Amino acid sequence: MRAKTNFDTRFLAFEEAAHITTLFIITDFARNFVTAAKAKGMQIDHVQHYVMDPTLLYKHMVEIYTLKKTDPKLKNMIFLHIEPESNKHHDELKLFERRFCMITQHLKMENAAQLAGKKMMMENILLKLNVKGGGHNHYVTPEIYAMPLWMEKQIMIMGYNVCHPTGQSRADKMADRLPDPSVVGFSFNGGVNPDSFIGDYHYQQATRERKSRGVLPPLIIVVRDGISDGQHSHAMDELETLREAAAEYASPVDDYTPHFIFVVATKRHHKRVYADGERGLTNMAAMSVVDDTITDPSLFEFYMQSHTPIQGTAKPTRYTVLKNDVGATQDAMQSLMGALCFEHQISTNAISIPEPVYQSDEWAKRGANNMRIIKQMFGEKGQLKKGFTYDDLTNSLSYWNSPLEK
Known part of the structure; x- marks a missing residue:
C-alpha cells in the first residue's frame, strides 16, 4: 500500500487564520479572491483597489509606503502584485519588500485570469497569503x-x-x-x-x-x-x-x-x-x-x-x-x-x-538575489566599496531588526 503524502484543504478553514488590515489588489481580481480568503477564516479589514502599471512597480511601492507611514489601517498590510509573466519583476519586488518594509506577494496575470475556474490554484495562493499574514495553515503530528x-x-x-x-x-x-x-x-x-x-x-x-x-x-x-x-x-x-x-x-x-x-x-x-x-x-x-x-x-x-x-x-x-x-x-x-x-x-x-x-x-537565494538586483538597478552606486562592511550590508538588507522581523 502506497503512503498518501498529499491532502486536500480546499474545504477546510486554516488552523490559524491571518488578520490582514489592508490588502492592496487589482480591482478586477478583488471580489472572488477576498471572498475565497474569508471562507478560509482569514480576516481582511479593508481592500484597497489600485490600477496597476507593471512598468511602474517602484512608483507603486513608494506611493503605498508613503500612505503606510500615516494610515494605521496599513499596519499589517499585504501588497498583492499581479503582472504578466513576461515582466519578470519578482526579484525587484522582493528587494522593494525589504526596502519599504511591506509584505508582498507576486502573482502572474495569466494565473490570476484562471482563478475563478481553478479551485486548487486559488487554494495555493491563499495558503501563501495566510502564512505571509502571520497565520498557520496546518499542523503535523509525527509518528x-x-x-x-x-x-x-x-x-x-x-x-x-x-x-x-x-x-x-x-x-x-x-x-x-x-x-x-x-x-x-x-x-x-x-x-x-x-x-x-x-x-x-x-x-x-x-x-x-x-x-x-x-x-x-x-x-x-x-x-x-x-x-x-x-x-x-x-x-x-x-x-x-x-x-x-x-x-x-x-x-x-x-x-x-x-x-x-x-x-x-x-x-x-x-x-x-x-x-x-x-x-x-x-x-x-x-x-x-x-x-x-x-x-x-x-x-x-x-x-x-x-x-x-x-x-x-x-x-x-x-x-x-x-x-x-x-x-x-x-x-x-x-x-x-x-x-x-x-x-x-x-x-x-x-x-x-x-x-x-x-x-x-x-533565504540564501533571496540574499544573493537582492545583492544582484541592487547592482543591476543602481550601477556604480550599488557596488560594495571599501569601508562598507558585510555587517552594514546585513543590517541594510536582511529582515533582522526590521519591521518585518516577525
Missing part, C-alpha cells in the same frame, strides 16, 4: 517514535545553507570594490507558534537569535544542507561554533549548554533506488526508507524518499547523523525527518527535503 524530538516549546529545529558568490572580476579589483560575500540562509521554528518556521539571511557574519518563546531550548536539532562526505569534519567545526555561540548568548545570566543533534541532508549523491514490481522498475512509494545495504555501515545514515514525484525518476534524500547527544534512534530520526517534510505550509504535498532545509536554501 510516535519522533514525539520526544518534536517541536514543543523546549526544542529548536533549525536548518542553514550557504550560497557562495562567483570569483571577483578584475574590473572590481581595479575599482577597489569589496568582494561579494557568501550568503548564509537559515530557518528555525523561532516564532511564537513552535510549529512555524521563520528565517532570514546574513552576509558572512553570524546573527544572534532571540528567545522567541521565553525559554532557551535544551535540545537543538540542526539539519545542514550542501556539504559532501569530505566536508563532514568541517560540519563538526560548525557544530562547535554553534555550541560556543549558544553559551555566549546566554552568558553571563545562564549556564547554558544545550544538547545537539546534527544531521546532514543532501540530494547530492549518485544513489538511485527503485521498486521492482509487476510493471518492472518504478519509483519507490512516498515515505520509503532504506537504512541498510547501500548505507555506510560506519555512519548513522539512511535514505528517504518523502515525496511523490510528478514525473521522472525520484531521487531520495540522504540523511547522515553526525552528532547525537541524546541517543535518538533510527526510527526516531526517520520519523522526525519525514514529519518535517510535511511542514511546508504553502503546499498540500510532502516535499523532498525537510522544511528548515528548504527554507534556508530559499
Whole structure:
C-alpha cells in the first residue's frame, strides 16, 4: 500500500487564520479572491483597489509606503502584485519588500485570469497569503517514535545553507570594490507558534537569535544542507561554533549548554533506488526508507524518499547523523525527518527535503538575489566599496531588526 503524502484543504478553514488590515489588489481580481480568503477564516479589514502599471512597480511601492507611514489601517498590510509573466519583476519586488518594509506577494496575470475556474490554484495562493499574514495553515503530528524530538516549546529545529558568490572580476579589483560575500540562509521554528518556521539571511557574519518563546531550548536539532562526505569534519567545526555561540548568548545570566543533534541532508549523491514490481522498475512509494545495504555501515545514515514525484525518476534524500547527544534512534530520526517534510505550509504535498532545509536554501537565494538586483538597478552606486562592511550590508538588507522581523 502506497503512503498518501498529499491532502486536500480546499474545504477546510486554516488552523490559524491571518488578520490582514489592508490588502492592496487589482480591482478586477478583488471580489472572488477576498471572498475565497474569508471562507478560509482569514480576516481582511479593508481592500484597497489600485490600477496597476507593471512598468511602474517602484512608483507603486513608494506611493503605498508613503500612505503606510500615516494610515494605521496599513499596519499589517499585504501588497498583492499581479503582472504578466513576461515582466519578470519578482526579484525587484522582493528587494522593494525589504526596502519599504511591506509584505508582498507576486502573482502572474495569466494565473490570476484562471482563478475563478481553478479551485486548487486559488487554494495555493491563499495558503501563501495566510502564512505571509502571520497565520498557520496546518499542523503535523509525527509518528510516535519522533514525539520526544518534536517541536514543543523546549526544542529548536533549525536548518542553514550557504550560497557562495562567483570569483571577483578584475574590473572590481581595479575599482577597489569589496568582494561579494557568501550568503548564509537559515530557518528555525523561532516564532511564537513552535510549529512555524521563520528565517532570514546574513552576509558572512553570524546573527544572534532571540528567545522567541521565553525559554532557551535544551535540545537543538540542526539539519545542514550542501556539504559532501569530505566536508563532514568541517560540519563538526560548525557544530562547535554553534555550541560556543549558544553559551555566549546566554552568558553571563545562564549556564547554558544545550544538547545537539546534527544531521546532514543532501540530494547530492549518485544513489538511485527503485521498486521492482509487476510493471518492472518504478519509483519507490512516498515515505520509503532504506537504512541498510547501500548505507555506510560506519555512519548513522539512511535514505528517504518523502515525496511523490510528478514525473521522472525520484531521487531520495540522504540523511547522515553526525552528532547525537541524546541517543535518538533510527526510527526516531526517520520519523522526525519525514514529519518535517510535511511542514511546508504553502503546499498540500510532502516535499523532498525537510522544511528548515528548504527554507534556508530559499533565504540564501533571496540574499544573493537582492545583492544582484541592487547592482543591476543602481550601477556604480550599488557596488560594495571599501569601508562598507558585510555587517552594514546585513543590517541594510536582511529582515533582522526590521519591521518585518516577525
